[in-house]
């Protein structure tokens with residue numbers, strides 16, 4: 531927090547059990563780095579799920595001020611919330627449209643639906659032909675995710691058809707990579723090649739395939755527009771490589787009580803943690819209802835694929851491992867090794883941030899930075915900081 535000024539708040543940290551600090555200067559610096567890495571391509575920002583839990587209301591204007599003109603959300607509802615924040619910018623709705631009501635909302639807010647199927651295209655075209663107009667859309671092509679999108683064959687057929695009949699105005703044709711965080715994965719090249727065939731069929735229309743990780747796969751993947759999300763918020767774009775992004779979010783929870791327990795006693799539900807020594811326990815006010823995953827439990831929760839199970843907190847300059855299971859509203863941390871008196875009731879303990887990397891915290895819970903971030907804003911008081919000198 532040294533050299534940072536608080537520019538906005540939501541919630542009262544004195545009464546909320548936990549606190550989320552969002553560094554807007556780090557966010558903007560991450561945007562600039564991704565933009566530079568994207569070369570000549572436009573750099574959009576993915577701000578779905580309330581900007582990955584960090585608050586689209588602050589995140590989006592900050593990115594807009596940094597020069598971002600293209601935003602992606604998941605639903606029309608998210609788009610409506612975003613519209614007044616970035617007046618004039620393009621807002622794409624990734625989940626497309628499935629009914630007339632959605633079309634009407636998107637028309638009203640000037641949102642650009644990303645067409646996920648031929649049915650969606652007919653729906654959008656029909657909506658506008660009934661009103662005597664035509665509005666832009668984007669087209670998603672599935673090149674290997676089996677999530678949303680026209681198949682490659684459907685997309686190529688549609689490109690030809692649309693060139694003749696001009697059913698809709700397609701502004702952007704896009705696809706999404708399944709394994710972009712693993713640079714050596716053969717899916718990356720396969721998907722890019724399939725997508726090239728589609729982009730060629732669409733002719734002059736702009737194309738986009740890279741999410742955060744895709745940007746780091748190199749210039750072949752940048753095309754006309756890149757669409758980073760997680761890396762803007764400090765998540766690591768390349769699995770196993772050093773993270774070039776600055777941490778943006780710091781998640782802290784308040785210590786509610788310090789307890790002294792004896793060797794041989796157990797901690798938390800299921801009594802899965804038996805103390806091997808007399809232990810000083812900090813009981814902190816965040817649990818899985820706060821978006822702190824139960825899979826971070828120190829013991830007693832089976833995980834599929836974690837090298838070293840169990841998360842930690844960071845308090846008074848030291849790591850404090852989780853004891854036993856994470857509960858709904860509380861988690862217990864071992865502070866025995868921290869000199870007596872240094873940690874007190876009311877102190878904040880960091881769950882992730884500058885001292886516990888977001889991705890490391892996620893890994894110890896067998897999850898990903900995306901899930902940690904989208905969960906942690908639920909009950910927290912938020913404060914937004916920028917670089918500068920606090921008064």
Ligand SMILES: *Cc1c(COP(=O)(O)O)cnc(C)c1O
Pocket residue numbers: 576578624705706740741742743757758759760761
């Ligand atoms: C969420 C999403 C992104 C952003 O992905 P990150 O991995 O967070 O960079 C980009 N494109 C699509 C289609 C998405 O759904």
